[in-house]
Amino acid sequence: MHxxxxxxxxxxxxxFGPDHPFKPERAQKALELCRRYGVxxxxxxxxxxxxxxxxxxxxxxxxxxxLKALRCVSQGEIFEEMFSFGIGTEDNPxxxxxxxxxxxxxxxxxxxxxxxxxxxxxxxxxxxxxxxxAHRSQAEGFCYINxxxxxxxxxxxxxxxxxxxxxxxxxxxxVQEAFYHENRVQFISIHESxxxxxxxxxxxxxxxxxxxxxxxxxxxxxxxxxDEVYLEVFRKIVIPLIKRFSPDILVAQLGADSxxxxxxxxxxxxxxxxxxxxxxxxxxxxxILATGGGGYDIYRTARCWTLAWALLNNIEPKDEFAGLxxxxxxxxxxxxxxxxxxxxxxxxxxxDKIRKEVNxxxxxxxxxxxx
Numbered sequence: 457m458h459x460x461x462x463x464x465x466x467x468x469x470x471x472f473g474p475d476h477p478f479k480p481e482r483a484q485k486a487l488e489l490c491r492r493y494g495v496x497x498x499x500x501x502x503x504x505x506x507x508x509x510x511x512x513x514x515x516x517x518x519x520x521x522x523l524k525a526l527r528c529v530s531q532g533e534i535f536e537e538m539f540s541f542g543i544g545t546e547d548n549p550x551x552x553x554x555x556x557x558x559x560x561x562x563x564x565x566x567x568x569x570x571x572x573x574x575x576x577x578x579x580x581x582x583x584x585x586x587x588x589x590a591h592r593s594q595a596e597g598f599c600y601i602n603x604x605x606x607x608x609x610x611x612x613x614x615x616x617x618x619x620x621x622x623x624x625x626x627x628x629x630x631v632q633e634a635f636y637h638e639n640r641v642q643f644i645s646i647h648e649s650x651x652x653x654x655x656x657x658x659x660x661x662x663x664x665x666x667x668x669x670x671x672x673x674x675x676x677x678x679x680x681x682x683d684e685v686y687l688e689v690f691r692k693i694v695i696p697l698i699k700r701f702s703p704d705i706l707v708a709q710l711g712a713d714s715x716x717x718x719x720x721x722x723x724x725x726x727x728x729x730x731x732x733x734x735x736x737x738x739x740x741x742x743x744i745l746a747t748g749g750g751g752y753d754i755y756r757t758a759r760c761w762t763l764a765w766a767l768l769n770n771i772e773p774k775d776e777f778a779g780l781x782x783x784x785x786x787x788x789x790x791x792x793x794x795x796x797x798x799x800x801x802x803x804x805x806x807x808d809k810i811r812k813e814v815n816x817x818x819x820x821x822x823x824x825x826x827x
Contacts, residue, residue, distance in 0.1 A: 459579035459769050460502045460571055462564035463487050467506065467584050470557050473549060477720060477752045478598045483583040485758035486765070493773035493795065495766040506564035506584065509606070513566060514559065517605040517634065522593040523555075526600060530555030542595040554600055561585055562603035565747055569607040572705055572743045573614050579744050579768045583761050586709045586749030588628035589655060597626065597655060604709060605634040607745060611705060612640055619703035619741070620644065621694065623733060624711025624749040625721035627658025627674065631709075637668040642701045644694055646686075648714070648723050649676035660820050673697060675821065678813045679722035682802045683729035685814050686714075690733055693821050698740050706741035710734070711749025712760035716800055720752050726797035727760050734767040744768060759795050 468484040490496040529550040561584045568580030589597030622628035622645040635641040650656040664672035714723040751757030766773040
């Protein structure tokens with residue numbers, strides 16, 4: 457087995473501004489935790505610096521006009537036309553250096569795909585990737601360059617089948633749009649319903665079009681969905697569909713904003729269900745490209761990604777410093793004293809209401825996809 461963890465201190469220090477919820481430093485916290493738990497120094501693992509993506513590769517996902525506008529903004533120019541490209545909003549401010557930063561974040565995801573295609577690498581993880589909202593000519597939802605679309609389109613040029621699974625709390629609308637007519641990419645997104653949060657899309661009825669009919673799968677969930685309900689949906693819908701499609705490579709967007717403490721979403725998961733999902737995905741495919749994504753409780757996100765990296769490598773992390781003076785209470789684990797969250801379950805009438813809504817979705821999807 458060979459695996460690659462992509463990281464750059466320079467990229468992790470990039471700042472979207474004090475009031476912006478997106479904090480690249482999550483990647484640094486995850487790296488520190490991985491080191492602390494001894495899951496980054498094994499012989500089969502490599503730590504790799506993200507390469508800067510070439511312009512022609514950016515064109516796999518984006519228009520020339522959009523890239524030109526993004527380059528200008530990146531150099532400090534402010535101009536009226538940038539708003540038509542989604543730049544200059546609260547979510548996507550005109551940041552100096554954003555073009556170069558995004559190119560490197562995307563470069564890691566693209567390089568991870570190349571390693572999976574061309575070498576004996578089994579797992580590639582880019583915690584600085586997962587920008588699933590960026591459209592062909594539009595920045596959106598903190599995403600400027602869609603690294604996932606670029607990597608998947610690169611893979612299609614190598615004649616492979618891809619399953620894309622998105623467990624971010626927000627619907628992966630940019631990736632869905634890119635492959636809505638494509639039957640070589642299975643798109644699956646399990647997220648908080650667009651009735652309640654951005655990007656207000658990803659309904660069960662969105663199932664693909666033309667050649668892609670039936671290859672897009674959306675699983676919207678009501679607010680306050682907990683581990684128990686989430687895992688039930690995952691096992692009844694996601695697992696059998698991936699098994700049926702039998703991908704050559706699995707691309708997993710592992711956003712951690714579905715966690716109970718996330719300030720931007722309303723799902724009530726703990727990382728106990730998150731780890732179950734990673735374990736089950738790992739068993740489904742021999743080659744996995746994983747990225748970060750959402751996750752606005754920085755410390756809990758770092759714990760999730762540390763667990764994800766370990767489990768993708770079939771390792772159970774153990775604290776190397778447990779019991780030492782000053783050893784235990786490192787920021788990310790302060791809350792619980794370990795990488796794993798305390799279990800949490802919704803009960804009573806609220807749970808009944810959630811279950812009723814989710815059962816309707818399960819029935820619809822089971823019938824539609826003949827499960």
